[in-house]
Amino acid sequence: MEVSPDFLKACSQYDEEAVKTFYVQFGPSLFGLCLRYAASSEDAEDLFHELFLYLLKKVNTYRFEGDFKAWLKKVSIRFIVKKLKAKRDYPFNLMQTLPDSRNGTQVSDESFSFSNSELLDRVIAILHEMPEGYRTIFCLHVIDGYKHREIAEMLGISEGTSKSQLARAIQFIKKKLKSKAGEIEAYEGYRKANSRSLF
Amino acid sequence: MKDIEKRIQEAFSDFERVPPPHCWERIQCALQEEKALLRSNRSMLLLKLRARRYLVAATFLLLGGIVFLLFWNRDRYDRSQLPIGMNLLDSSLIQPLTIVAPAPPENGNDVQPNRGSLASKQPLRNVLAANSEASSLNVQVPETYDVTFISTRKLSLLAGTQEKYPLPRPFISEPEGGSPSFLSRLLDRPPFTTQNPLITIEIQENRIRQTTIHLRNKEIIFALGK
Numbered sequence: 294m295e296v297s298p299d300f301l302k303a304c305s306q307y308d309e310e311a312v313k314t315f316y317v318q319f320g321p322s323l324f325g326l327c328l329r330y331a332a333s334s335e336d337a338e339d340l341f342h343e344l345f346l347y348l349l350k351k352v353n354t355y356r357f358e359g360d361f362k363a364w365l366k367k368v369s370i371r372f373i374v375k376k377l378k379a380k381r382d383y384p385f386n387l388m389q390t391l392p393d394s395r396n397g398t399q400v401s402d403e404s405f406s407f408s409n410s411e412l413l414d415r416v417i418a419i420l421h422e423m424p425e426g427y428r429t430i431f432c433l434h435v436i437d438g439y440k441h442r443e444i445a446e447m448l449g450i451s452e453g454t455s456k457s458q459l460a461r462a463i464q465f466i467k468k469k470l471k472s473k474a475g476e477i478e479a480y481e482g483y484r485k486a487n488s489r490s491l492f
Numbered sequence: 493m494k495d496i497e498k499r500i501q502e503a504f505s506d507f508e509r510v511p512p513p514h515c516w517e518r519i520q521c522a523l524q525e526e527k528a529l530l531r532s533n534r535s536m537l538l539l540k541l542r543a544r545r546y547l548v549a550a551t552f553l554l555l556g557g558i559v560f561l562l563f564w565n566r567d568r569y570d571r572s573q574l575p576i577g578m579n580l581l582d583s584s585l586i587q588p589l590t591i592v593a594p595a596p597p598e599n600g601n602d603v604q605p606n607r608g609s610l611a612s613k614q615p616l617r618n619v620l621a622a623n624s625e626a627s628s629l630n631v632q633v634p635e636t637y638d639v640t641f642i643s644t645r646k647l648s649l650l651a652g653t654q655e656k657y658p659l660p661r662p663f664i665s666e667p668e669g670g671s672p673s674f675l676s677r678l679l680d681r682p683p684f685t686t687q688n689p690l691i692t693i694e695i696q697e698n699r700i701r702q703t704t705i706h707l708r709n710k711e712i713i714f715a716l717g718k
Contacts, residue, residue: 307523307530316516321508328509341511342518346526409503416500435497436504467496 296361305353312349320345322362323369329432330373333421340373347372370437374447377429419469427462434459 303311324341331337348368355364377383420428429448433439434455439447441455448455 307527309523312519312523316519320515321510324511324515325507325509329504329507338512338515341515342522345519346522349523409499412499413503413507416503435501436507438501463497466500470496 296355298357301352301355304349307349315349315352316345319348319362319365323348323365326366326369326373328417329420329436330377330429331421332425332428340376343376344369344372366437370433371447374429374433377425378449415470416466419466422469423462423465426458427465430455430458431462431466435463 300311300314304315320341323344324337327337327341327344328334331340348365351368355361420432423431430444433444433447434441441452441459444450444455445452
């Protein structure tokens with residue numbers, strides 16, 4: 294999407310119309326980002342609130358090089374990682390593991406017979422159950438395409454930790470996709486409840 | 493990439509989710525607060541700028557006042573005339589002292605014709621006028637003082653105690669319109685001491701108009717009015 298300097302300036306000056314346009318255009322993708330990095334939908338709402346206000350202040354630093362949406366995503370991920378690092382128990386919150394994910398049997402890479410939208414809902418529900426380290430590294434690597442070296446730099450951990458956390462996260466997701474259909478159905482209820490109009 | 497990872501990546505490639513309506517309400521409230529904060533910050537900034545401007549103006553006024561006062565008093569107080577530690581603006585320490593001229597001897601034999609003897613309590617100017625032919629005068633200081641410094645209108649000469657007499661020559665300056673020999677003669681004697689409170693002024697040239705001798709906290713004005 295093309296954005297004009299005037300529009301970004303108006304956003305940074307909290308012009309109501311500009312902010313509303315910004316919210317309508319970029320709010321859903323930003324909220325989606327928050328939803329997968331947060332531990333719950335409530336946390337995602339809080340994170341989205343902070344992120345949105347942060348971006349309004351930051352948009353006038355965009356230099357019109359490359360796609361604005363990609364820039365916005367990059368800045369948002371940096372902000373989320375910064376929030377994660379600001380937590381009191383950092384970096385130990387990244388090292389949390391679940392007993393069943395370490396000792397459980399390996400789940401085969403069989404294809405799951407879900408549609409994409411079904412898979413999305415189920416994966417989001419599973420992400421909310423995951424320990425923070427699993428979730429962050431899984432999202433950064435699998436969904437947002439960061440390499441282990443980049444993740445290690447961003448989070449201040451070793452590449453080995455990043456890889457091991459990712460492996461555990463994938464095992465965790467596979468297991469959950471197979472066995473926790475009931476909980477996914479509960480998430481369906483949440484989705485319906487939140488699929489009201491925007492304003 | 494494994495199959496499941498690939499599928500998840502594809503599913504999330506354009507993942508969007510409409511935020512709940514109350515998110516927008518929260519953001520609106522936060523924006524109102526931010527705007528109010530910005531406004532108050534701006535007014536505070538303006539206030540600070542104005543205060544700084546006033547402060548600079550007040551500083552300049554104060555400095556100007558001090559410079560003006562110093563300039564105004566430049567003739568009144570020559571800093572070099574003031575004893576160490578004396579307040580520049582404190583004039584109470586310098587008070588004129590009336591010279592009590594000694595009474596002339598009745599028979600007049602003790603006094604040489606060319607030496608003035610001051611008999612009555614009268615200003616020195618009149619005494620000098622009365623002794624217009626005198627080439628020297630004896631003036632007795634009625635009280636005993638340590639000489640703090642001796643000054644002319646142009647230059648002061650610091651002379652603390654008798655032991656410090658005579659003053660070094662470079663410090664001696666002629667009074668306005670006067671002769672160098674006047675002060676030289678004056679300072680060659682140790683006149684203002686507790687032991688010898690007598691001062692003899694020998695007038696050799698008539699061009700001497702006025703000189704001032706400061707005793708400690710006192711002042712004797714020699715108005716040599718010839």
